[in-house]
Amino acid sequence: MREYLAYIAETKANSKEDLLRSLESLNWKNQVKTDSTVFVKPNFTFPYFKEGITTSPELLKNLLEIIKDRADNVIIAKSDVEIITNELERF
Numbered sequence: 106m107r108e109y110l111a112y113i114a115e116t117k118a119n120s121k122e123d124l125l126r127s128l129e130s131l132n133w134k135n136q137v138k139t140d141s142t143v144f145v146k147p148n149f150t151f152p153y154f155k156e157g158i159t160t161s162p163e164l165l166k167n168l169l170e171i172i173k174d175r176a177d178n179v180i181i182a183k184s185d186v187e188i189i190t191n192e193l194e195r196f
Contacts, residue, residue: 121167128171142178145169149183 112130116123137143145168147160154161165181172179 121171124164124167125171134175137172137176139175139177141176142180143172143176144180144182145172146182 110131112127114123114127116127145165147165148158150159153159169179169181
């Protein structure tokens with residue numbers, strides 16, 4: 106059986122320290138080695154930042170800085186919701 110971890114806390118808006126604390130509580134360095142490739146998929150539902158809906162640019166910047174200090178390769182990907190929606194409408 107797999108074990109899953111979660112971290113829930115009240116944080117300051119996009120605080121790098123809070124983000125690092127949450128990653129450390131999940132023992133992220135046990136999963137992300139220095140030779141790892143990390144895939145990050147931010148939520149960009151809208152073409153502009155909408156609080157509570159899209160990933161804030163500051164949070165993404167802080168996360169990437171933290172991960173890049175550890176992992177050799179970081180991939181940021183985004184899917185086009187409109188394309189996915191159009192594909193689903195075919196079924």
